[in-house]
């Protein structure tokens with residue numbers, strides 16, 4: 001199968017693919033050019049709403065666009081920048097977990113609930129207590145527990161977080177020890193090593209178990225550690241270190257954490273034995289595509305595994321306007337993922 005653009009009639013990105021009731025649903029970010037100039041913090045990504053797309057045959061069918069499922073004007077706490085989202089089903093309800101910037105200038109995660117995968121989704125009045133940063137991916141394990149993986153550097157503000165010791169309850173607030181957010185002030189130079197040196201441990205993504213009603217964190221977020229080939233936490237100077245776009249899937253009983261390396265533009269993955277890790281780095285799934293960002297999801301549908309991602313070839317606007325793509329994904333016998341070639 002050649003890589004396939006999934007929705008040529010509009011610009012969308014950050015595809016979170018899920019199979020609900022035997023049908024494939026994609027929850028993307030909805031790109032548009034709001035006239036904001038490009039900056040390294042993603043200030044040009046001024047997305048306002050989410051659509052959901054669905055497919056019977058994802059290799060052949062045109063997307064069914066179910067329309068707007070949530071608009072920033074419906075969300076009391078969110079001012080702007082409706083970035084990546086994902087949906088999980090629990091006990092017959094569908095929970096959209098999304099990232100947006102609040103009136104406090106901080107990215108938080110919110111929840112909106114629906115009776116059907118295509119919505120309508122009704123948002124909660126407040127963000128998740130103690131939530132921060134961007135790019136939530138929600139994963140339901142075989143025992144029914146739901147975990148949220150999230151975080152993004154630079155404009156995604158993950159560098160403001162310092163993980164709390166396990167067991168401390170998160171508290172809503174901008175900064176302070178209670179929720180693990182530390183005010184580091186304005187980043188002096190994002191292209192530096194983010195308040196660390198190349199030999200310091202990389203800044204980790206976050207993982208947290210959700211409450212049974214999927215509306216709150218059930219615990220304080222924990223650091224998700226990716227180990228390098230030496231079994232050491234990956235270093236900040238490693239081009240394969242985490243940056244954003246967390247995704248979790250399970251294959252043959254193992255936990256596969258995949259992510260974007262951001263400024264080095266790769267999709268990479270690591271394997272662990274449980275939802276919290278640690279995860280051992282395995283390799284690159286996708287080399288850099290045309291565009292400033294890379295983002296993805298991995299899902300099995302009708303007996304075939306797929307990689308969903310985006311690039312900027314159709315728009316030729318490498319910063320603002322991204323297009324959704326799909327391609328088949330294969331495993332080797334030892335459980336490693338075969339690199340996907342984008343051509």
Ligand code: FUB
Nearest residue numbers: 029083084244245293295
């Ligand atoms: O879509 C806005 C941001 O761009 C996402 O949150 C990042 O993962 C990157 O794709």
